[in-house]
Amino acid sequence: MVQTRSTCPYCGVGCGVVIEHDGAQITGVSGDPDHPANFGRLCTKGSTLHLTASASITRQTRLLQPLLRAERGKPATPVTWNTALDLAAERLSTIHQQHGADAIGVYISGQLLTEDYYVFNKLVKGLLGSNHVDTNSRLCMSSAVAGYKATLGADAPPCSYEDLALADTVFITGSNMAWAHPILFRRLEDGKRAKPEQKWIVADPRRTETAAMADLHLPLLPGSDVALYHGLLHLMLWEGFTKPAYIAAHTEGFDALKARVRDFTPRETARLTGLREDDLLTAARWFGDSPATLSLYCQGLNQSADGTAKNAALINLHLASGQIGKPGAGPFSLTGQPNAMGGREVGGLANLLSAHRDLANPDHRAEVARLWGVPSVPSKPGKSAVEMFQAAADGEIKALWIACTNPAQSMPDQAMVRRALERAEFVILQEAFATTATAPFADLLLPATTWGEKDGTVTNSERRISRVRPAIPAAGQARHDWHIAADIARRIATRIAPGRIAMFDYATPESVWNEHRESTRGRDLDITGLSYAMLETQGPQQWPLPEGATQGQARLYEDGRFATASGKAKFADVPFKPLAEPRDAQYPFSLGTGRLRDQWHGMSRTGTLGRLFGHDSLPAVDLAPADMARLKLAEGDLVEVRSRRGSLVLPARGSDTVLPTQAFIAMHWGEEVLTGHDAQGRPVPGVNALTTPAYCPISKQPELKHCAVHIAKA
Numbered sequence: 001m002v003q004t005r006s007t008c009p010y011c012g013v014g015c016g017v018v019i020e021h022d023g024a025q026i027t028g029v030s031g032d033p034d035h036p037a038n039f040g041r042l043c044t045k046g047s048t049l050h051l052t053a054s055a056s057i058t059r060q061t062r063l064l065q066p067l068l069r070a071e072r073g074k075p076a077t078p079v080t081w082n083t084a085l086d087l088a089a090e091r092l093s094t095i096h097q098q099h100g101a102d103a104i105g106v107y108i109s110g111q112l113l114t115e116d117y118y119v120f121n122k123l124v125k126g127l128l129g130s131n132h133v134d135t136n137s138r139l140c141m142s143s144a145v146a147g148y149k150a151t152l153g154a155d156a157p158p159c160s161y162e163d164l165a166l167a168d169t170v171f172i173t174g175s176n177m178a179w180a181h182p183i184l185f186r187r188l189e190d191g192k193r194a195k196p197e198q199k200w201i202v203a204d205p206r207r208t209e210t211a212a213m214a215d216l217h218l219p220l221l222p223g224s225d226v227a228l229y230h231g232l233l234h235l236m237l238w239e240g241f242t243k244p245a246y247i248a249a250h251t252e253g254f255d256a257l258k259a260r261v262r263d264f265t266p267r268e269t270a271r272l273t274g275l276r277e278d279d280l281l282t283a284a285r286w287f288g289d290s291p292a293t294l295s296l297y298c299q300g301l302n303q304s305a306d307g308t309a310k311n312a313a314l315i316n317l318h319l320a321s322g323q324i325g326k327p328g329a330g331p332f333s334l335t336g337q338p339n340a341m342g343g344r345e346v347g348g349l350a351n352l353l354s355a356h357r358d359l360a361n362p363d364h365r366a367e368v369a370r371l372w373g374v375p376s377v378p379s380k381p382g383k384s385a386v387e388m389f390q391a392a393a394d395g396e397i398k399a400l401w402i403a404c405t406n407p408a409q410s411m412p413d414q415a416m417v418r419r420a421l422e423r424a425e426f427v428i429l430q431e432a433f434a435t436t437a438t439a440p441f442a443d444l445l446l447p448a449t450t451w452g453e454k455d456g457t458v459t460n461s462e463r464r465i466s467r468v469r470p471a472i473p474a475a476g477q478a479r480h481d482w483h484i485a486a487d488i489a490r491r492i493a494t495r496i497a498p499g500r501i502a503m504f505d506y507a508t509p510e511s512v513w514n515e516h517r518e519s520t521r522g523r524d525l526d527i528t529g530l531s532y533a534m535l536e537t538q539g540p541q542q543w544p545l546p547e548g549a550t551q552g553q554a555r556l557y558e559d560g561r562f563a564t565a566s567g568k569a570k571f572a573d574v575p576f577k578p579l580a581e582p583r584d585a586q587y588p589f590s591l592g593t594g595r596l597r598d599q600w601h602g603m604s605r606t607g608t609l610g611r612l613f614g615h616d617s618l619p620a621v622d623l624a625p626a627d628m629a630r631l632k633l634a635e636g637d638l639v640e641v642r643s644r645r646g647s648l649v650l651p652a653r654g655s656d657t658v659l660p661t662q663a664f665i666a667m668h669w670g671e672e673v674l675t676g677h678d679a680q681g682r683p684v685p686g687v688n689a690l691t692t693p694a695y696c697p698i699s700k701q702p703e704l705k706h707c708a709v710h711i712a713k714a
């Protein structure tokens with residue numbers, strides 16, 4: 001039996017795993033005792049990874065050879081790799097020549113490795129000549145990115161996992177981390193056991209498993225986060241919990257924010273948030289008057305039409321109280337996907353460029369053009385995830401190239417997504433799994449490697465870069481994502497820009513990595529000192545790690561200098577806005593969506609194991625007992641949940657985790673178990689039959705967390 005160290009492919013905690021195998025089959029998995037994220041622990045998902053990679057499941061679920069669908073609606077048939085790659089390049093080049101670069105949209109994934117991401121980004125921005133490359137990280141972390149940049153000047157989570165044990169107050173807001181980031185939550189529990197006086201505040205409309213363990217649960221009304229943070233700042237000012245000397249020395253823009261939060265009196269904040277005034281005062285005291293306060297937050301803030309403001313208003317609290325740049329303190333976004341961080345590092349979003357450079361900055365565009373050896377990089381922002389699919393639905397985008405993600409289940413407003421996939425002239429799906437909801441829409445399916453086979457790097461929530469190593473050969477004819485992208489890029493270059501063929505001459509993932517790390521020289525995330533060899537000998541490392549450094553940096557902004565032009569952090573004077581779709585007489589329930597403990601995204605992998613359904617086996621809508629009684633519902637009665645975009649029928653479940661007028665449905669279930677209908681009565685899968693495509697105007701992240709629904713007995 002052979003052991004190979006790698007990284008769990010599920011969430012942004014980024015746990016190290018040891019894969020046991022015989023060179024052909026993966027036979028077991030255990031936590032890597034030396035990995036600084038998890039020190040040997042794994043959650044239910046990570047500890048069953050080997051079972052999802054068994055030969056029988058691989059045979060049933062994996063895409064094992066390139067397939068071409070000659071006619072929509074008909075079965076796809078096998079073709080050789082050469083035929084598939086030539087066809088992809090031919091169709092994309094033709095569309096490029098006939099309709100321009102803007103007619104091609106490339107939609108990738110926070111589950112790709114950094115090396116995959118790098119090649120895709122370069123292909124679109126350096127070869128095709130547009131910025132229409134976006135990723136499902138847009139659905140995950142783009143509000144956190146925008147919030148950090150607006151306040152601290154760079155997309156750089158300033159904290160480390162070790163801060164969880166060092167904090168005196170932990171403010172968890174918009175996150176059920178007990179389920180969504182389980183191993184990090186275990187570390188938090190360890191910290192509390194060692195330091196029982198540590199206070200936990202959890203702000204969440206639901207009484208989740210995380211909230212149930214809090215010293216103070218703030219069940220705020222859905223969408224009222226900014227009002228809560230402004231109200232806490234009002235109280236911190238009133239009670240003297242702010243740090244005027246820190247504000248004066250290290251920040252700017254406080255006066256405008258101070259004027260704004262004057263109106264967020266305890267009474268007004270209580271009215272806007274539904275919280276009690278004395279709980280607000282307790283939270284303000286614990287946050288501001290604590291030696292070290294750490295905020296942990298995730299999709300509850302990010303997946304919102306006001307996501308950037310929510311992130312920035314939370315960071316305001318840390319700046320005003322000096323709770324940043326010291327052990328146990330700071331705003332700490334929890335990354336949803338395993339490599340949303342790595343994708344951001346290479347600039348793999350429609351509005352970013354390599355190494356945290358900005359598309360809007362002409363100097364940054366010129367730097368990237370120089371690095372890639374191209375005359376220029378286009379300045380026009382690309383289309384973000386929802387915009388890209390809306391453009392395809394409108395006929396503006398003619399070709400969609402989708403890699404390692406399942407938009408036909410995971411995007412909001414599935415009726416619109418289906419229109420996009422059907423109207424696009426050519427859809428490429430590059431995937432490990434043949435069973436996703438997007439597969440039937442693809443004209444060309446390209447088999448990709450997955451966990452256990454992939455080779456490269458990922459970055460977790462604490463800026464720590466880990467190696468992902470292959471244990472076994474690729475299943476069937478699957479190839480690495482970076483390799484497929486580079487092969488197609490060279491073929492496109494032959495047709496539209498022969499001088500750029502050599503831009504994609506990569507022999508190994510390490511050669512991609514070396515180009516990426518050079519692009520970071522002098523940037524906030526400088527990793528010019530980090531090589532594959534160093535990762536081999538010294539293990540996972542945090543960025544920055546510039547040339548000459550012997551180890552990464554655990555904590556940012558300890559010297560009080562921020563990544564802005566002035567070196568000072570900026571307070572964000574953001575207004576409080578109502579939900580994109582508040583409940584009303586016609587749609588009187590607030591529907592929230594979220595994760596289950598043992599499932600991951602659309603269940604392509606976790607859904608293959610019976611044991612992962614032991615925790616929650618069937619979809620249901622959680623309703624408050626009072627609403628169950630008011631609607632005359634018994635446990636398990638079927639109800640129709642209807643929004644402005646579609647409807648679902650599923651069992652009702654009485655639950656004291658939700659308050660009256662609120663409802664909750666897990667995000668994972670797809671069409672095999674939960675098929676809904678769009679407004680025209682056509683079948684669409686899962687909870688995204690209901691959700692709204694409204695998105696934050698700054699981060700472009702959609703409001704997947706909330707929509708207004710009507711619920712009635714079916």
Ligand code: SF4
Binds near residue numbers: 009042182
């Ligand atoms: Fe994998 Fe996340 Fe579980 Fe760690 S906490 S084992 S990274 S799913």
